[in-house]
Amino acid sequence: MPEVETRRRRFINFLLGTSLGATLIAITYPIIKFLVPPRVAESAASSVVAGKVSELPPNSGKIFKFGSRPGILIRTPTGEFRAFSAICTHLQCTVQYRPDLRQIWCACHNGHYDLNGRNIAGPPPRPLEKYVVNVRGDEIIVSRG
Amino acid sequence: MNTNQFQHHRRWRAGRSLAKLAATLMFVFSLIFVWSPSAEPTASGTDGSETPSGVNPAPAPALPSEPAMRTESGEKEKKDTCVQCHLEMGDELAAPVTAMQHDIHAQRGLSCADCHGGDPTEEDMDRAMDPRRGFVGRPTPGDIPRFCGKCHSNAEFMKKYNPRLRVDQEAEYFTSIHGKRLVQGDRKVATCISCHGYHGIRAVSDPQAPVYPTNVARTCGRCHANAGYLQSYAIPHDQLEKWQASVHAEALLKKNDLSAPTCNDCHGNHGAVPPGVTSVANVCGACHTRQAELFRKSPHKPAFDEMGLGECLVCHGNHEIHHPSDEMLGTGDEATCVACHSEGEPAYQAAETMRRMIDEMVQELNQAEALVDRAARAGMEVSRAKFELNDAHDKLINARVVVHTFSANELQKVIEPGLETAKKAHQMGVEALNELQFRRKGLAASLVVIFLAVMGLYLKIRQIERPGA
Amino acid sequence: MEAISKHGWLTWLSDRLGLDPLIALAREKEVPIHRHTIWYYFGGMTLFLFIVQVATGVLLLLYYRPSAETAFESVQFIMTEVSFGWLVRSIHSWSANLMIAMLFVHMFSVYLLKAYRPPRELTWITGVLLFFIVLAFGFSGYLLPWNKLAFFATKVGTEIAGVVPVIGHFLLRFLRGGDEVTGGTLTRFFGFHVAILPALATFVLTVHIWLVQRHGMSVPPSVERQAQNVKTMKFFPNFLLRDAMGWLIALGALAALAALFPWELGEKADPFAPAPAGIKPEWYFLFMFQTLRLLPSHILFIEGEVLGVLAFGLGAVFWLLVPFLDKESVRGERNGLFTLIGVVILLYIAVMTVVGYLS
Numbered sequence: 009m010p011e012v013e014t015r016r017r018r019f020i021n022f023l024l025g026t027s028l029g030a031t032l033i034a035i036t037y038p039i040i041k042f043l044v045p046p047r048v049a050e051s052a053a054s055s056v057v058a059g060k061v062s063e064l065p066p067n068s069g070k071i072f073k074f075g076s077r078p079g080i081l082i083r084t085p086t087g088e089f090r091a092f093s094a095i096c097t098h099l100q101c102t103v104q105y106r107p108d109l110r111q112i113w114c115a116c117h118n119g120h121y122d123l124n125g126r127n128i129a130g131p132p133p134r135p136l137e138k139y140v141v142n143v144r145g146d147e148i149i150v151s152r153g
Numbered sequence: 154m155n156t157n158q159f160q161h162h163r164r165w166r167a168g169r170s171l172a173k174l175a176a177t178l179m180f181v182f183s184l185i186f187v188w189s190p191s192a193e194p195t196a197s198g199t200d201g202s203e204t205p206s207g208v209n210p211a212p213a214p215a216l217p218s219e220p221a222m223r224t225e226s227g228e229k230e231k232k233d234t235c236v237q238c239h240l241e242m243g244d245e246l247a248a249p250v251t252a253m254q255h256d257i258h259a260q261r262g263l264s265c266a267d268c269h270g271g272d273p274t275e276e277d278m279d280r281a282m283d284p285r286r287g288f289v290g291r292p293t294p295g296d297i298p299r300f301c302g303k304c305h306s307n308a309e310f311m312k313k314y315n316p317r318l319r320v321d322q323e324a325e326y327f328t329s330i331h332g333k334r335l336v337q338g339d340r341k342v343a344t345c346i347s348c349h350g351y352h353g354i355r356a357v358s359d360p361q362a363p364v365y366p367t368n369v370a371r372t373c374g375r376c377h378a379n380a381g382y383l384q385s386y387a388i389p390h391d392q393l394e395k396w397q398a399s400v401h402a403e404a405l406l407k408k409n410d411l412s413a414p415t416c417n418d419c420h421g422n423h424g425a426v427p428p429g430v431t432s433v434a435n436v437c438g439a440c441h442t443r444q445a446e447l448f449r450k451s452p453h454k455p456a457f458d459e460m461g462l463g464e465c466l467v468c469h470g471n472h473e474i475h476h477p478s479d480e481m482l483g484t485g486d487e488a489t490c491v492a493c494h495s496e497g498e499p500a501y502q503a504a505e506t507m508r509r510m511i512d513e514m515v516q517e518l519n520q521a522e523a524l525v526d527r528a529a530r531a532g533m534e535v536s537r538a539k540f541e542l543n544d545a546h547d548k549l550i551n552a553r554v555v556v557h558t559f560s561a562n563e564l565q566k567v568i569e570p571g572l573e574t575a576k577k578a579h580q581m582g583v584e585a586l587n588e589l590q591f592r593r594k595g596l597a598a599s600l601v602v603i604f605l606a607v608m609g610l611y612l613k614i615r616q617i618e619r620p621g622a
Numbered sequence: 623m624e625a626i627s628k629h630g631w632l633t634w635l636s637d638r639l640g641l642d643p644l645i646a647l648a649r650e651k652e653v654p655i656h657r658h659t660i661w662y663y664f665g666g667m668t669l670f671l672f673i674v675q676v677a678t679g680v681l682l683l684l685y686y687r688p689s690a691e692t693a694f695e696s697v698q699f700i701m702t703e704v705s706f707g708w709l710v711r712s713i714h715s716w717s718a719n720l721m722i723a724m725l726f727v728h729m730f731s732v733y734l735l736k737a738y739r740p741p742r743e744l745t746w747i748t749g750v751l752l753f754f755i756v757l758a759f760g761f762s763g764y765l766l767p768w769n770k771l772a773f774f775a776t777k778v779g780t781e782i783a784g785v786v787p788v789i790g791h792f793l794l795r796f797l798r799g800g801d802e803v804t805g806g807t808l809t810r811f812f813g814f815h816v817a818i819l820p821a822l823a824t825f826v827l828t829v830h831i832w833l834v835q836r837h838g839m840s841v842p843p844s845v846e847r848q849a850q851n852v853k854t855m856k857f858f859p860n861f862l863l864r865d866a867m868g869w870l871i872a873l874g875a876l877a878a879l880a881a882l883f884p885w886e887l888g889e890k891a892d893p894f895a896p897a898p899a900g901i902k903p904e905w906y907f908l909f910m911f912q913t914l915r916l917l918p919s920h921i922l923f924i925e926g927e928v929l930g931v932l933a934f935g936l937g938a939v940f941w942l943l944v945p946f947l948d949k950e951s952v953r954g955e956r957n958g959l960f961t962l963i964g965v966v967i968l969l970y971i972a973v974m975t976v977v978g979y980l981s
Binding site: 035038039043048 | 681684703710
């Protein structure tokens, strides 16, 4: 009897020890992983670094990621920076800057927007959503108005 | 001028003061109607029963008067005997006045005499409608362009009302098939009033106007879809029906996209003619610029010109333009390429290759989309993957445009980055699903461990509480 | 060190830290066994969930950014970019709700079993204070993700505070940090949630737990009257092992809830957007919210809402002072009235919560 009792006691202690140990690991593992810095260091707020001053000569433009949607950053022929949503208000194609026309242009159905984002020719029914642009050193920071 | 009308006229003279009061009240009432934005639509003037052939001859048009001056003087306005008298007479003689309630000209202060001439201050009918006082009555169809044009072709005059309005409609009209035939004496062709109506002409921007974009096709169709009316002409009458089945009609009528083309966007309005074989790409290219541009540089352009084929419409048709499908490309049953190219030609092979590339990209994109959707439904955060999918979709659209180079090499250049983006989105979908599996497995493992620990505790409690322990 | 045998490390520590009184307390402490023993576990359960809240809350602080421009995005960042961020945040949200539920059970069981009788008046009062603190935790924490629902729920909630006579306007401005709910309110609520309330909670909780150890478990009068000698079990290890079982089960439940039903983030708050239809507070405020909504606009001369707020204020004072009002129970007599009051309050809360959910 006592031998059975001892084996029983040992088994329970073993079960308890290992399972509690494993539980502890199940708790600490996510915590340690949580503490490890993530791939992207910062949460993407309502502003984003859209580009560098040096990469945009006057009369040019580029597409940048703004959250999960594309935005368009342009530098006017006079050197000003402006940013808009790059989603055409007609059928949601991505617009582009046309240095030859000095306009924002949608290739899908030949929609034209002026440098203030206003729809001036072609199918687009509305102007492009305008963003706020700030230049900090070489960085161009775009944020929602 | 029949007897019935004359009797009306005499009766009116008898009870003049009473009628005058009533007419004044009615005019004021009609003015209220004119200015009320929710005024009811009028059925007269624009319905299909009025074809140009029903119009009677009348004397030559009068000179434009100075109506703008008249509106400034309310005294004179009250004295519009045309309105008073015609309203009083009722029925069809009153119809032009009531119809005018919604007329853009009436809204701008013009009245009967400004088009028809005569003297609206004269209370005697004969003197008011005296041709010597410039009265013209009804213009004949042959006279109508000049009748409207006496104001609308006068830049000085139009400037007072709408400086932005064009004044070349009449000149354009005479370049159209309609205009040319009218000059030749054909009285069945369309003139200004066939499309714009009369006595109730609405501005083009008025959604109830027969020339508002969504109504244009029906307006043209009144003649061009009427087989009986077109019997004497050797032209088809199925264009309306075909256009209504097109992607453009769907955009215009169902999605209310006013930029989608209707009849006049390709054929012109006042200068309506079928576009020539060589100008088709220019017409379509007004919106589909890149396709037109690529097409012009492609080997098809000189070949089509040589054969006298109408550019875009060789593959896409004209009125019944469906949403283009990938099946139009390649060598399958629905492919348009095989109409000219047969097996063994290099072009036949190129068509096959291009179709294969597009198909590959579509397949990759669909797979990625399905995967990302699955992850999204399971509650995973996939906004990044969706951004990539969106980008890949843009690239697919671009690739479909680049097909118009008809060069497999050119297509390859845009397909490759597109495929890459689609694969990236695919990979993100896979990662999201893996993460989901990992979470579920992790949960299951921790629950097992926790369950064992609970069991262990239970056994331990039983052990220490056993009597004699 | 070679002398360290079984429990040797405990002696070693005890010698240095002076743990003997604690060990003695743990050895001596006993828990009565009767048909209401089950209710003893809910305090410990609430404490366990509170500890989970502290742990996950501290973790969230590493990535959370308390401003109108960044709060929503940082929570989104935690949910998507930080490994196991989804787990930590979901557990924090779920555990908060479970904790408040357990707190309700604990509080009402204590009330109905009359455990507030002398010498446990202060235990009751600190407990009720903890209840209020926890509600404040819930209210302030709800706004922190800065999503649409939270924004408008906070707006409505603080508006109700503004109804309080005399000090209402001050209270509203104090809570909002201004006249409107703005980014300033968010930063303020963050301060309440992670500094002021934790400081208060730590102090009151310490007193509460110390009082529980000092006075031991209360035996309900109904049990006391029936049996002379109530059976007991050792707190350590018997009761604590049972407690641990409950905690482990709670932990498993939290993990399952977080993994299978991750806490939603919703849409980012837009102060200029119109309020969405059907704004409701968290379930634990719903009975109060529903009461205020059902009250007529005027009762006699007073505005219905003002009366409602005053009534809840008085109710809170009554609840706090129960040990001094229930004289019969103090004398060990049966007091049906207070039991009835408790049952009525419980029923009222339950019915109003259900009505609030259905409407």
